[in-house]
Amino acid sequence: MGEMFVCFVFLCLLNYGDSGGLHLQGDYIISGWFPLHNSDSTLPPTPYLTDCTQGLTNKHGYHLVQAFRYAVDEINNGTQNKLLLPGVTLGYRTYDLCSLPASNLATLDLLAQQDDSSVVESRTVAVIGPDSSSYSFTPATALGAFLIPQISYEATNELLSNKILYPAFFRTIPSDKNQVSAMIQILVRFNWTWIALLASDNSYGLQGMQGLSQQASLYNLCIAYQAVIPAVTNKTKQYMQDMVKHILKSKVNTIVVFANKRRAAGFFPFVIDQNVTGKVWIGTEDWSVASTVSSIPGISTIGTVLGIAVQYTEFSGLDDFERLSVPRLQDTSLNSPINHSVPCMQNTNLYEIAIQGFSMSQYDVVSSFNVYKAVYAVAHALHNILHCDSGLCQKYKVQPWEVFHQLKQVRFSIRNTSFYFDKNGDPPTGYDIVTWVWTDGQWSFKVVGNYSPAPTELQLDASQIKWTGQVSPVTKVPESLCSPECPYGHRKLLTGQHKCCFDCMACPAATFLNKTGYTFCQACARDYWSEEESETCKKRAELYLPWGAPLTTALLIYLGVTLFLTLGTAVIFLFNLSTPIVKSAGGKTCLLMLASLTVASCSTLCHFSRPSQIGCLLKQPLFIISFTVCLACVTVRSFQVVCIFKWSSKLPRSYETWAKNRGPEMFIFITTVVEVFISLLRMLLDPPFPSRDYDFYNDSIILECSKTMSLGAFAELFFVCVLSLICFCLSYMGKDLPANYNEAKCITFSLMIYMISWITFFTAYCISRGSFAMALNIGAILFSVLGILGGYFLPKVYIILLKPQLNTAAHFQNCIQMYTMSKQ
Template identity: 70%
Template sequence: MGELLYRTLLLGCIWSCCYGTGLQLKGDFTIYGMFPLHNADQTISAAPCMPDCKQGTDNKHGFHLVQALRYAVKEINNSTGKEKLLPGITLGYQTYDTCSLRASVLATVDLLSQPYNRVDVEPRAAALIGPDSSDYAFTPAAALGAFLLPQISYEASNEMLSNKMLYPAFFRTIPSDKNQVDAMIQILLRFNWTWIALLGSDNSYGQQGMLSLSQQASDYDICIAYQAVIPTLKSGTQQQMRDMVRNIIKTKVNTIVVFSSKRIANGFFPFVIEQNITDKVWIGTEDWSMATLVSGIPGISTIGTVLGVSVQYAPFSGFQDFENQAVSELRDISAVNSSSDMVVPCLQNTDLYTMATKRYSLENYDITSSFNVYKAVYAVAHALRQVLKCDSGQCEKTEVQAGQVSIFIRVRFTVRNTSVYFDKNGDPATGYDIVTWTWKGKAWSFRVVGAFSPDPPYLQVDLSQIQWTADDSDGTNVPESRCSPECPYGYRQLQVGQHKCCFECMACPASTFLNKTGSTSCQSCAQGQWSPAESEACLNRTVLYLPWDAPLSLALLVLLALTLLLTLGTAALFLRNLTTPVVKSAGGRTCLLMLLSLTAASCSTLCHFGTPSQPACLLKQSLFLFSFTVCLACVTVRSFQVVCIFKWSSKLPRFYETWAKNRGPEMFILVTSVVEFLISVLHVALYTPFPSENHDLYYDSIVLECSNDLSPGAFVEILFVSLLSILCFCLSYVGKDLPANYNEAKCITFSLMICIISWISFFTVQSINRGTVTMALEVAAVLCSVLGILGGYFLPKVYIMLVKSQMNTTAHFQNCIQMYTMTKQ
């Protein structure tokens, strides 16, 4: 209600001094136009009155826009033959000078009042072309939308105007700011500018565009270091603008996005020049990036590089000739207008003839906008053609409702090889040119360096066409605009402060990697891979096992072969001399069982080579422990027998006889072996070992092993063998001073010590290392245990049988016993 009252008072204030008809051409249908022919003072006064637009400075851009309207109407009216778009119908126009926001409001009110304050009006309103600003477009879009009178703007790009619920009859030939924001985002991403300042003009165009861009920026990891609204230049806002420029300097950004109208940008950039800001990148919107109102500011060439978004350029042949030839026509129109009563003189008393005589230059920016006006007029004409059913060769002069034109204005057509149509929101499906400013001395020009297509979003930029600095000739010295430098590969980002673009680089720990920038977390290596700290890629883990063809394995296999050769050779020799005193004193047939068990224990080492298999895992530990238990049981029995005969016979005279008669030695060996066998079976049944890959021992290696090698079952197996070894060691140690021919106890004691030491060494190393060397050490411990027993118990007997055969007699053995007995007595 307040705004309506304001507009009513404004109209009343001006109505008292308004008269006449203004710049117009009569026709069957009238196209209204709103164009900025002057730049009026924007100062807002307390009274709702508006000065005459002519009091402002001339706007040459607006002059070209009016000429584009006249050019299109004249071309349509003068077309002949099959090319006649509206046969039998003529178009007229009436224009308003929207030199300010108040002027656009007044023009809207005057347009709506036409049918009521002039009863002699015969032409019917067809549509409104304009105005040039989003701020200026909202009022007519809302007012005319209520009557469904089409409005086609050539420069109003605010995204809110696409809302058909609020503005049902609004259309435009310039893309929506939604596409422009997308283009700006793509530019920032293309050059990796993530630390920016964002400025927007203090109007709906700038604020809506700034809001849309700031909302999307976070989705693309773009941080806005500083954001502010540029006010309209007045005496009270100058200090505010200076503070804005100082804040931009403090944030140390190199890229500034200025989403502003050309009028407000014109007031802001002098303060940038005043603060001597140079070598920055300014990204401009289509409204000011090509406007000479901004590029003509003295000293603006020093601010740095300007990259602008511009409506795509299309050649507009014949328009320049039309303007040159229209001087005489405008002279006649001005003479008519000077003698006519004008309804709104402050909007319609423009002397176009005087402006035409100034021969304003026609820049690309003017051509682009003028072509948008041209397309808008043709869109109205094509819609009327459909409404009036002109396809038959003559248009029907029937009653036309404004809503009908709005419906058919969406028709697709082609003009000057350009396809024109409006989508469901009233927007054209067109993209943008990307332009940069160039300077030769003080002469300004621009260069198209790329293009943006909105559907799907695609940006193409030719870097070689952009000159970032004075000495940059090929566009390679792209300025950086980042809060923190990119982290190298192998380092992740750790955010510092509230902006995610500000971070420290933290090294990725071992077993992780990072081969891209911008990530806040490191990637874990696959299970079969590893990496040191600060890595950008993972390495394959080393597989640890005991290959058959490794040098260490070959050495162990040679040792195994020698061990088997010794055990089998010894067994053959013992079998041949089974009835001799040496063999009988060593245990007789028990020696063959011992040698067989040692052979089996040696063969268990074959399960340690190559990649683990299920049979190997089942036999590797259990076969050795069972075989070695049988051997130890035999050695223990032999040690007990000797000690019992020579040491305990006087104390326990009948113990050994009872032990021997009841087959004590055989039962001890059998029971001990069966117990170990049952423990092994339970171990395999309850804790079945199987081939496995251990990834937890080393970060850079995979250990191929058998599972459950340290299970409770394995521990019981080892404990039983260990207790038997201790018992055997104790008995052999007690008999260390027996007769020479029966004195293998010393050798057995030494052999058992070697065996115990080798296994203690192995378990010590295994507790700190599970690599290939430890696997080889286990094989060595097995062979040392076998060789220890073989060397300590059997080889002295072999030596007697092969070298000292004279000692292998009954007499010699009896003599040794007698001497031992005499010594003890």
């Protein structure tokens, strides 16, 4: 297998030869990959290994190495050794990963060891590192093929959770998937829907940008502008300046910068140069707490910085270990040459770095604790493999794949925190939410909240955030909106490609909206209504004539008066039935007329209260039929008078036949039967029923009987109108008869009242409905009754009560004689 890597070995420069590497002998070796130096040199077209020692010392990487050594030392020599790995020791081998080629070379060296029989005792059982997602993909692929476990402490790219591509990759830092979710929750929490999204030009930034872009639409967030931050070169400076101009042009107040600290540190000087102030910047865990960004001159003016940070845990002991370990690092055994399988490995002389006395920031503590947890995870895996529960580990050769399988099952408590790997090799930890704080020009950050991925929960104390405006600090949370939210009662009308940009349109009547962010208004329920711009619906009023209403009381009084007059007239006629005036009016037929008028008046009782099925069936037929009887009686009386005075001499036999065969009674009966038949046919074929009219008024419901204007109803009315017309014609023909028999004026007056009443009602019914129209309907019925009563019966009552001298046979005989003489 060693021959497989020969082609890769020649990729490095042989002029470095064998060089020293930080190492510690032990029964089981762990490889530690840390960035002890920074190198931003541009790679040439051919593979080239940068000399890490030529770059700047990375103080953060120094603390990571020391945390690695501290964990191993604590397990080997501390009280933990008695319980965790009794009887065996851990060793380590470190690599300085200042560049991508250095990462690839470390991978080749480790794989070459696995096939080298001369280094069986010093083979690596697990790898801790590297610090970057970009540096992790190649090692994760290569090591995963051999199931050599790799635990990264800072690589967050979501793709590394793919167990098909990277089966042996683990990490002690949360995945970017959780970081994206935390950022989304912050944006939602402050309603920042109009944002700019920037990302570094590596897998870390691009994957974060992709994840945030995909989730943004699910939370109604709009990305007004997005761009990739490249490395700063002469060629990219203009691009970076244009990027800042585009941010200003887009008028966003919140910018998400999903980048590593190197790209962020290169980008923000361009922001400062263009005097960008008053913005809100949301940063990733890689740069938001990194001093390489916060130490940029003038960066305190850019606005408010909110950042994601790996949750902080108290990590005591590392400071003392670093301080006490400096003299020990002079021990040549730690820095003596290692027999690397691949030459030209990087120098990791830690003493030269340690004597510089780097201080430790909170960012360093968090990452160092991740390294610390990774070492303990390997130790717990070895504990299970070596069966150390008996009090003494069974020392034997351990294969990396055994450690891999045990890492998936480890679960332990460390520094009062529970730790394990989920099915994707990710830890169950969340994030702290931090904000930058400037005190007299000195930078620090403050934890203002936290984010938990399972279940998804953001806890944030906004009162702890010091918002920075364009000129001075502000107390109000800055807005970042394309369009302000529509007030209640208004819907959104999208005006462009972004759903965050819209106009507000008032909800029309009969709709409402009591929430923001909707593009449609919700219709009110049928029993409710609303005006324009409403946020709630009101219950519709029900229009009918309840018994206790003042209008109902007035109508009932009106009905009582009508009944009193009708019944009073009937009593007067009954006691004067044999008098000439009553006989000339129709005799007993008058009682039938008054009875029908009484029934017609009583039909109005069906119009009060809520409509019922029986009431709807009876109210119109009851009036129509009873009024038909009355009109038929008047028609018969008019016909008889005309026949007696005008046609009896010309058609004596016809009138005699009419009189002897009960013609008047038959006419009244037949007309009544016809009207009854029409009414019954209507009730059978198109019966009315209680209905609720929702359409005539927006704010009211009309409780009425259906079919008021139906064909059957018009047929009933048409028959009555024809009968009225016949009655009027016969009355008009008798206009020159004796005064006691001349009813033309009275009947015409009665019929005119009848016609006007119903024309008024139908006109009002078409214009207005509800209680007013119902009252008009009752009024039309009672007016029709009073019209007949006043036009036909009242003159006769007047003669009976006040002019009895005119109610004699002699007077009537005299009138007939005078009429006869006038015709001769």
